[in-house]
Amino acid sequence: MLSPALRTKRYIWRDWLMSYLFLLPALGFFLLFVAYPMLKGIYISFFNHTLNQFEFVGLDNYKFLFHDETFIKSMRNTVLIVLIAVPIVIAFSVFVAMTIYKKSEWLRSLFRGIFYLPAVSSVVSITVVWASIYDPNFGILNYITSFFGMDPIAWLGDPDTALYAIILVLITTSVGQPIILYVASLGNIPASYIEAAQIDRANSGQIFRKIIWPMLMPTNLYIIVITTINSFQVFAIIQLLTSGGPMYETSTVMYGVYEKAFVLGNFGLASAMGVLLAIVIGVISMIQFKFLGSDVEY
Amino acid sequence: MRLNRSPIISNIIVAACALLFIFPFYWIITGAFKVQDVAVAIPPEWFPLEPTLENFETLFKNPVWRWTLNSFIVAGGEMVGVCLVASMAGYVLAKKSFPGRVIIFSMFVAAMALPKQVILVPLFTMLADFGWIDTYKGLILPAIGWPFGIFLMKQFAQTIPGELMEAAKIDGCSEIRMFYSIILPLLKPAMGALAIFTFINGWNDYFSQLIMTRSTPMMTLPLGVATLKGEYTTPYGVLMAGAAIASIPMITIFVLFQKAFTQGLTMGAVKG
Numbered sequence: 388m389l390s391p392a393l394r395t396k397r398y399i400w401r402d403w404l405m406s407y408l409f410l411l412p413a414l415g416f417f418l419l420f421v422a423y424p425m426l427k428g429i430y431i432s433f434f435n436h437t438l439n440q441f442e443f444v445g446l447d448n449y450k451f452l453f454h455d456e457t458f459i460k461s462m463r464n465t466v467l468i469v470l471i472a473v474p475i476v477i478a479f480s481v482f483v484a485m486t487i488y489k490k491s492e493w494l495r496s497l498f499r500g501i502f503y504l505p506a507v508s509s510v511v512s513i514t515v516v517w518a519s520i521y522d523p524n525f526g527i528l529n530y531i532t533s534f535f536g537m538d539p540i541a542w543l544g545d546p547d548t549a550l551y552a553i554i555l556v557l558i559t560t561s562v563g564q565p566i567i568l569y570v571a572s573l574g575n576i577p578a579s580y581i582e583a584a585q586i587d588r589a590n591s592g593q594i595f596r597k598i599i600w601p602m603l604m605p606t607n608l609y610i611i612v613i614t615t616i617n618s619f620q621v622f623a624i625i626q627l628l629t630s631g632g633p634m635y636e637t638s639t640v641m642y643g644v645y646e647k648a649f650v651l652g653n654f655g656l657a658s659a660m661g662v663l664l665a666i667v668i669g670v671i672s673m674i675q676f677k678f679l680g681s682d683v684e685y
Numbered sequence: 686m687r688l689n690r691s692p693i694i695s696n697i698i699v700a701a702c703a704l705l706f707i708f709p710f711y712w713i714i715t716g717a718f719k720v721q722d723v724a725v726a727i728p729p730e731w732f733p734l735e736p737t738l739e740n741f742e743t744l745f746k747n748p749v750w751r752w753t754l755n756s757f758i759v760a761g762g763e764m765v766g767v768c769l770v771a772s773m774a775g776y777v778l779a780k781k782s783f784p785g786r787v788i789i790f791s792m793f794v795a796a797m798a799l800p801k802q803v804i805l806v807p808l809f810t811m812l813a814d815f816g817w818i819d820t821y822k823g824l825i826l827p828a829i830g831w832p833f834g835i836f837l838m839k840q841f842a843q844t845i846p847g848e849l850m851e852a853a854k855i856d857g858c859s860e861i862r863m864f865y866s867i868i869l870p871l872l873k874p875a876m877g878a879l880a881i882f883t884f885i886n887g888w889n890d891y892f893s894q895l896i897m898t899r900s901t902p903m904m905t906l907p908l909g910v911a912t913l914k915g916e917y918t919t920p921y922g923v924l925m926a927g928a929a930i931a932s933i934p935m936i937t938i939f940v941l942f943q944k945a946f947t948q949g950l951t952m953g954a955v956k957g
Contacts (some may be wrong), residue, residue: 405777406777410772410774416829418830419830432809496697512927516710517923567947644803661803668798
């Protein structure tokens with residue numbers, strides 16, 4: 388990097404010092420506000436920690452959670468949300484990106500913008516309008532389904548539909564970034580690859596499977612990882628639309644953490660839930676990395 | 686079938702989906718101008734025939750200006766903090782070699798895979814110990830610790846040619862001046878993208894803001910709007926007016942800076 392003339396010992400030492408000084412603010416903020424709370428969360432999870440209590444209880448919080456029906460239900464809902472939302476988000480985003488990436492710059496920006504709208508506007512605004520759309524008495528969704536002879540449904544109040552109603556809102560807020568990334572990746576695939584395949588009379592299905600999809604793999608990995616993490620974290624939509632109800636049918640681990648800590652004041656139990664969620668996410672991210680990607684650059 | 690043109694049927698489906706994505710925003714904006722009776726009418730009034738400003742009058746009986754100011758302070762503070770800290774760290778991680786570089790960078794990358802929300806409970810107890818709940822510093826400073834910005838700036842700083850720095854060094858340029866007058870101007874495009882990205886994230890960080898604020902005057906705009914939900918009946922008109930006001934700043938920023946924003950999103954993730 389530097390010419391030998393500049394590589395004197397004193398210079399190198401000063402260069403190191405400067406580098407550490409430049410890193411200091413980042414490291415300071417990171418250690419104080421990310422690393423320390425992470426360790427503190429693990430520590431608190433072994434305590435019965437409420438507003439006026441702090442007592443070591445070993446693994447009791449964890450033991451309690453493994454037998455707690457609402458926690459198990461929340462974990463099931465969380466996994467269900469991820470399993471349903473992630474594939475739909477990926478498939479929909481690839482489909483939209485394939486359709487728009489060859490269009491004029493103007494049209495591409497327009498569509499990217501439209502599909503990004505729900506992600507960029509406040510989640511509170513999104514839930515306000517969806518609450519009105521889903522309203523059992525005067526919601527527009529029931530008005531539309533009534534034309535098909537359907538009886539009104541309390542979309543967010545019925546245990547059979549509530550979770551899916553939540554997932555739909557989650558999907559609309561999740562596809563924006565994947566579409567932007569897929570459009571960018573598709574634009575990077577050299578046209579000659581596809582032309583060559585066309586000369587060899589490959590049909591569009593083959594071209595997609597054999598050329599386009601493999602070329603999208605690095606982007607796929609990134610999108611799958613961030614969409615999975617986002618789906619695991621869904622909180623505001625649930626808190627504002629259903630508060631985890633009816634009967635914990637839409638409660639997720641993240642919502643449970645909030646409820647345990649900030650509604651019921653049990654920080655120890657909430658921290659244990661946070662730790663378990665982090666472990667689940669960590670394991671799933673590792674599996675995704677192992678199966679999907681080896682050529683991701685850092 | 687040729688791939689350079691997408692089939693008509695997919696064009697139609699995408700256009701229809703786009704309309705479905707726009708509809709909630711249409712519903713917010715028209716709903717904001719409907720009186721309650723009209724807002725809950727069946728069949729729905731597709732366009733407000735007698736638009737009213739009543740909802741906005743009710744809305745502004747709440748400290749909406751203060752909430753808006755809070756949102757700008759919080760999102761703006763995070764933006765400035767992240768850009769400063771991340772550009773300094775990203776630059777040395779990309780361009781310098783020193784002991785511990787790889788370890789520090791891997792630590793940042795590993796933390797990026799962890800969802801921010803799992804540490805909110807311990808973070809809250811820590812900020813409560815500091816007495817930082819319901820303060821601007823409690824809302825702003827924790828967000829600066831998240832390493833996404835560092836990762837982005839490092840990726841971008843790698844493209845700065847080393848000869849440039851060497852030449853400056855030979856001319857006797859000090860390290861701080863070099864950063865200020867050579868590196869920073871080169872990092873500008875990346876920093877623009879990071880700034881917009883951080884601002885939007887800060888504006889929309891509902892969960893953190895929900896638990897870090899207590900009093901009505903310290904609420905951010907989205908939080909404030911969420912409290913307008915009535916206990917027995919839902920005042921849809923007022924909520925829609927609030928929803929419109931909470932979204933408009935972000936949508937405007939996004940439309941104005943779409944290019945920089947798109948680049949920022951793409952930079953960290955897409956090769957080539």
